[in-house]
Amino acid sequence: MRVKVLGTRPAPNTIRDIFSRVVRVHTPVITVQRREIPYWQERGWIREGNCFTGMYQTPHASFHGWIEEKLFGHLEFRLYNPSREIRNHSHWVCFAPRGEEWYMVHMARRPKDVSSGILTIERLISEAFE
C-alpha cells in the first residue's frame, strides 16, 4: 500500500474561499438597460403640444417653469414667483414680468433645445443662492 490515510482535518479558510470561487455556479448576468431620454423628461417635465411644464430644480430651491416652443424653434422660458435671491442676482434685469408672478427669462444666447435651456436656468438659480 503506497498511501495510508492517517486522518482528516478542515482546510484553512483561505483555501476554502479560493475553492468556493472556482466551483461557484455563475448565474446569468442581468444587463440593466439605461434610460436614454432627454434631460427635460428625466427631470419630470411634461410636454403638451408645444408647451412644457415642470420645475427648475436645484439643491437650493425649485421653481415652477413653463416653456413654449414657438415658430422656427424659438423657445420662450418662464419662471414662476422668483425668490429674493434671484431678484438680487445680477441677471434679474433679464427677467421680464408677464403677469401673475410669471417672468420670462431672456436669453442673450438662445439654447437650441429645451433641455439646454432648463440646465442654463438651473445653473443661474444655483448661482443666485451661492
Added chain:
Amino acid sequence: MKRLSIVVAGTGQIRDLEIQPGTSAADILHQLNLADYLLSRGPNEPFFASSESVYDKVKDGEKLFASTKAEVGLLVCA
C-alpha cells in the same frame, strides 16, 4: 484610461467613451461631433473650459452632460 458616459441634453442619447490623461473638454466634444456644445458634470456644476483637462476632474464611469451654449441676458445685462 477612464470611461465616461456623455448625455447629450437635447436627445437624451448617451455616448460612451474612454479618455486618456490630458484629454480636454474640446477633445471630447470634437470626437463626438458636438461643436456647439459645452460639457459639465450637471446643472449645478460649472462648464468645463474648452482646454481644461477633463481626465483629472472625473471618476471612472462618471456621467457628464453636453448641452448647447446658452446664456441668460440682455444687451444691458452682464
